[in-house]
C-alpha cells in the first residue's frame with residue numbers, strides 16, 4: 001500500500017516539458033560528440049537550470065562516464081528532478097541543489113573551484129537578465145577545470161540581429177514575460193567568456209535555429 005502511494009506521489013511531481021521531450025536526442029548526440037575523446041575517464045558535469053530533470057536523466061543513461069550534478073533555482077523543479085532520479089534508479093546523478101547563477105560562485109551550492117569538466121545550461125540564457133549571464137560566465141570561469149567546457153544551448157542574436165522570424169517572435173514573447181530577458185547576443189557572450197578565462201571554440205547548429213555554444217576554459 002505504502003509503496004503504491006509513493007509511486008503515485010512521484011508521478012504527480014515529475015514535471016513534463018514538451019520541448020525537452022523534443023530536443024533531448026539532439027542534445028545527447030551533441031554531448032556524446034563533444035565529450036567523446038574524454039569518455040575513457042569519469043567526468044563531472046554541473047547542469048544549471050535543470051528544470052524538470054528530463055534532460056539530465058537522458059544524459060545519464062547515454063553517458064555513464066559522467067557524474068551529473070543537476071541544479072535549479074526553483075523548488076518544484078528540484079522536486080521533479082528528485083522524482084525522475086528515483087523513478088529511473090539513476091546512479092550517476094547527484095541530488096539536485098539550489099543554485100542561483102546570478103550569485104557569486106562561492107554561493108554555488110559549495111561546488112569547489114576548478115572541479116568541473118563540464119558546465120551546461122540548456123535554454124537558460126534567453127530567460128535570464130544580463131546580470132545572470134555575467135554571474136554564469138564568471139562562476140563557470142571559476143569552477144571549470146583547465147580545458148573544461150561551458151556549453152550553452154538556446155536561440156541567440158548574432159551581432160545585434162535576430163533571424164529568422166520565428167526567433168524574433170520568440171524574443172518578443174520572452175521580453176513580454178520579463179523585459180530584462182531575451183535572446184542573448186553570441187558576440188556579447190564571447191566577450192563575457194573571454195573576460196572570465198574562457199574562449200568560444202565552436203558554434204554548433206541545432207534544430208529549429210537553436211545553437212550550442214562551446215566555450216573552453218584556458
Ligand SMILES: *[C@@H]1O[C@H](CO)[C@@H](O)[C@H](O)[C@H]1NC(C)=O
Nearest residue numbers: 157158159160185186187203
Ligand atoms: C560578428 O561580427 C564580427 C565582425 O564582423 C565577426 O568577426 C563575427 O564572427 C560575427 N559573429 C558571429 C557570431 O557570426
